[in-house]
Amino acid sequence: MTDIADLIEARFGLATDAGRGDAAAGTIGQILGRRSYRKYTDQDIGEDRRTILLAAAQSASAKSDLQQYSIIDVRDQAVKTRIAELCATDWMGVAPILLVFCGDIRRAQRICEMRGKPYAQNTLDSFMNAAVDAALALQSYSIAAEASGLGCCPISQVRNNMKEMTELLKLPKGVYPVAGLTAGIPAETRDVTLRLPPAAVVHRDCYVDENLEAEIDTYDRSRHAIRPTPPAGQLKTDEYGTADFYGWSENAARRLSAAEGRAGFRKFLETHGFDLE
Ligand SMILES: Cc1cc2nc3c(=O)[nH]c(=O)nc-3n(C[C@H](O)[C@H](O)[C@H](O)COP(=O)(O)O)c2cc1C
Numbered sequence: 001m002t003d004i005a006d007l008i009e010a011r012f013g014l015a016t017d018a019g020r021g022d023a024a025a026g027t028i029g030q031i032l033g034r035r036s037y038r039k040y041t042d043q044d045i046g047e048d049r050r051t052i053l054l055a056a057a058q059s060a061s062a063k064s065d066l067q068q069y070s071i072i073d074v075r076d077q078a079v080k081t082r083i084a085e086l087c088a089t090d091w092m093g094v095a096p097i098l099l100v101f102c103g104d105i106r107r108a109q110r111i112c113e114m115r116g117k118p119y120a121q122n123t124l125d126s127f128m129n130a131a132v133d134a135a136l137a138l139q140s141y142s143i144a145a146e147a148s149g150l151g152c153c154p155i156s157q158v159r160n161n162m163k164e165m166t167e168l169l170k171l172p173k174g175v176y177p178v179a180g181l182t183a184g185i186p187a188e189t190r191d192v193t194l195r196l197p198p199a200a201v202v203h204r205d206c207y208v209d210e211n212l213e214a215e216i217d218t219y220d221r222s223r224h225a226i227r228p229t230p231p232a233g234q235l236k237t238d239e240y241g242t243a244d245f246y247g248w249s250e251n252a253a254r255r256l257s258a259a260e261g262r263a264g265f266r267k268f269l270e271t272h273g274f275d276l277e
Helices: 004-012 026-032 047-058 077-086 090-094 106-114 124-147 162-168 212-226 248-256 265-270
Strands: 069-073 097-104 151-155 175-184
Touching (some): 004 026, 026 124, 047 124, 069 124, 077 162, 090 175, 124 151, 124 175, 162 265
16 A cells, blocks of 8 residues: 555655655645646546636635736637737647636725825835745646646746736736646656755755755765656756756756846836845
């Protein structure tokens, strides 16, 4: 029988006794074994299930109960296709479910107006609260969707073309895309992706990273042993060449060595209703 300890070991590639003998069922087992899926069957996802999952998204906690996010449930095939083009991600256009989770300070502004009060919180903090609210709603949706047998994948590429994306979705000032989410019945097999060792991420009482190099080295080797990255999967080989040992950290460093093409994000937000002060 697979137990919770087995799932933790599979998640980190490290031995543990935590959860030994605990059945790998229920929410914890599901979260420990989760992975992203990007290919789906074309099986229809009924309206009932869609409604339930969106209700789960809205059940996430939200800063000061302000619920500063909106979800665009994209059904129009022409809009889906255009989103897939803007994101250069063709599978978005054929995913049975395509949602765009947005940070939204407009609703709060309108409510202040409706109640005859000034709106005094157009700040960087509000921008972040809205992003966090949207992300928690996305995660609640994903957990519920995975519990109901669907596979999901968040997509940050919805931020690649902010102007076109906001025009396409008619997002008014104060509303911006945080991440897309595709979902459907998985039509592919995916492995669990190893996570960084807890020692590199979880700090007891205060932040300590003096062992980072050794921890990353171990992590790189664990991932390489399970799934080495062939030359074809390596980034920026023109610049950095191909490597026999191409660890997670090499991939991360190559990815981070150039801008992601979203350099105008701040400027866009400033023209789209955000003060960011
Ligand atoms: C905020 C966010 C944005 C993401 N954006 C993309 C994306 O644009 N394209 C993509 O293929 N995967 C995207 N992902 C999925 C990650 O690549 C994936 O979670 C990661 O590789 C770990 O794999 P796992 O989820 O299967 O454990 C995103 C995930 C998050 C949380």
